[in-house]
Every structure is written in structure tokens, then in C-alpha cells.
Amino acid sequence: MSIKRLILSSPLLEIMTSRLCQELIENHQNFDNSVIMGLQPRGIFFAERVVAELRERTGKNIPLGHLDATFYRDDFRRRDSPLLPNKTNVPFLIEGKRVILIDDVLASGRMVRAALDAMTAFGRPKMVELMVLIDRRYNRELPIEPDYVGMKVSTLESQRVQVEWKEQGFEADHIWMVD
Numbered sequence: 036m037s038i039k040r041l042i043l044s045s046p047l048l049e050i051m052t053s054r055l056c057q058e059l060i061e062n063h064q065n066f067d068n069s070v071i072m073g074l075q076p077r078g079i080f081f082a083e084r085v086v087a088e089l090r091e092r093t094g095k096n097i098p099l100g101h102l103d104a105t106f107y108r109d110d111f112r113r114r115d116s117p118l119l120p121n122k123t124n125v126p127f128l129i130e131g132k133r134v135i136l137i138d139d140v141l142a143s144g145r146m147v148r149a150a151l152d153a154m155t156a157f158g159r160p161k162m163v164e165l166m167v168l169i170d171r172r173y174n175r176e177l178p179i180e181p182d183y184v185g186m187k188v189s190t191l192e193s194q195r196v197q198v199e200w201k202e203q204g205f206e207a208d209h210i211w212m213v214d
């Protein structure tokens with residue numbers, strides 16, 4: 036039987052999101068050359084919240100794309116059951132832009148590696164930064180590190196971080212550690 040422990044929920048989640056937005060404002064200032072990419076499937080919900088809070092704080096509507104990296108994953112052909120793609124919706128070019136890539140969880144780094152590949156279809160960015168809500172910092176398998184982190188968690192490889200967003204139909208936002 037698996038054991039589920041709550042590691043993050045409201046109001047700390049909102050406080051964290053606010054802090055991450057502050058860090059973005061400090062580094063991107065007027066956001067004139069910046070765009071945001073939310074990684075499908077659950078990174079887009081976090082990215083949408085960041086964009087909404089930045090809009091409130093700065094009055095800027097920062098372009099937001101939804102990026103799906105399913106077919107760029109290195110285990111794409113290795114799974115027993117087929118991987119189902121999500122929608123990519125990037126209605127702008129990232130040529131010369133400062134891209135802020137946003138996902139919910141970073142563990143091995145393989146999804147972010149795939150996302151960097153998927154992104155090349157939209158141009159050559161000036162730079163790419165990575166924001167994650169949860170960093171499973173001891174589970175990395177590739178040399179990928181986030182620039183903006185909500186919470187660092189120490190986890191065993193066998194454990195899993197499960198993210199539930201209200202936007203998916205859950206009654207509240209909950210981030211669980213599952214043993």
C-alpha cells in the first residue's frame with residue numbers, strides 16, 4: 036500500500052508563487068524581450084498562474100506558450116504502453132527571446148532536456164531559464180539545474196511527487212509525496 040504525505044498546499048503555494056514572480060521581476064524587469072513556456076501537461080497550470088500574477092504586478096501581458104515534449108522524450112519508444120501527446124500551442128517565435136520554461140516537478144531532468152529539443156521548432160532563443168515548483172534535487176540524471184525553485188525536496192528514486200491542480204478538477208491544489 037502506498038503512503039501519501041501532503042508537502043505543499045495553500046496558502047504556502049500562493050506565497051511561493053509570489054516570491055518566484057518577484058525573482059522574475061528582479062531579473063527580467065520590464066519583460067520586453069521575455070516569453071514564458073509552460074510544459075505540458077501540468078506545468079501549464081503553474082505557468083498560467085505565474086503569468087496572471089505578473090500581469091497583476093507589472094501590467095504586462097507576457098506571451099505564454101504551451102509546449103509538449105512527449106515525442107522528444109528519450110523513452111518515447113521504450114514504454115510498454117504508447118505515450119499520448121498533449122497540445123502544443125506556441126503562437127509566437129522565440130528567436131532572440133529570453134524564454135522562461137516552467138514545469139511543476141524537476142527530477143531526472145529528462146523532460147526538460149526533451150523540452151529544450153522541442154523548443155528548437157520555434158526559433159533560437161537568446162537564453163532559456165528554468166522555473167520549477169518542486170525540485171527533487173537528488174534525483175537528477177542529467178546536468179540540468181533550475182534558475183527559480185519553489186521548494187527543494189529530498190526524495191528516494193522510488194518515491195514520487197504527485198501534483199494536483201484545481202484547474203484539473205481537484206477540489207484544491209495539493210502536492211503529495213507518495214512512498
Ligand SMILES: O=P(O)(O)OC[C@H]1O[C@H](OP(=O)(O)OP(=O)(O)O)[C@H](O)[C@@H]1O
Binds near residue numbers: 078142146
Ligand atoms: O525530471 P523528470 O524525471 O523528467 O520528471 C519531471 C517531469 O515528470 C512529470 O511529467 P510526467 O508525469 O508526464 O512524466 P513522467 O511520466 O516521466 O513522470 C512532471 O510534470 C515533469 O514534466
Ligand SMILES: O=c1cc[nH]c(=O)[nH]1
Binds near residue numbers: 140171197198
Ligand atoms: O516525482 C515525480 C517525478 C517525475 N514526475 C513527477 O510528476 N513526479
